[in-house]
Amino acid sequence: MPKRYWLMKTEPDTFSIDDLKQRPKKTEPWDGVRNYQARNYMRDQMQVGDGVFFYHSSCEVPGIYGLAEVASTAYPDPSQFDAKHHHYDPGSKREEPRWFLVDVKYKRHLKRPLTLEELKQHEQSLQGLALLQRGNRLSVSPVRAEHWDYILALE
DNA sequence: GCCAACGTTGGC
């Protein structure tokens, strides 16, 4: 399967690109996704080595701050079975897990952040990029190869 | 299966 590209959102107050860089093996299980469409992307389409734009949301300057890559294929998100966990899902059974995750590995920071504001100015060239679509709330979304290349060239 | 109520996301 050819390499794919993704954009993954996180609130930097909770987990930032700097946190990812400091993790052992610079790798983190992307737990807590509780949206079926985002789950399906991870479970059905992500492959080891896929490119990831690391996006900071709900912060002072939302935007893409770094590059990561998919470091595992999907496996059940352990937090769904943990009654004490914020993302516990009592409706999910171990023999039939509802939620999946992949591991994400740090690649590098961007030389400069590519802010949402700046990306919006390239709307014409980034037609169809989920991030720029109205009302978009998906925490995991696909990025077309031509958009990936275009955005990286802005750096 | 409809749809109102509710909860969450996320930019501003």
Add this chain to the structure above:
DNA sequence: GCCAACGTTGGC
């Protein structure tokens, strides 16, 4: 903190 967007829930 506000509020638009939108996914989910649950009564009927």
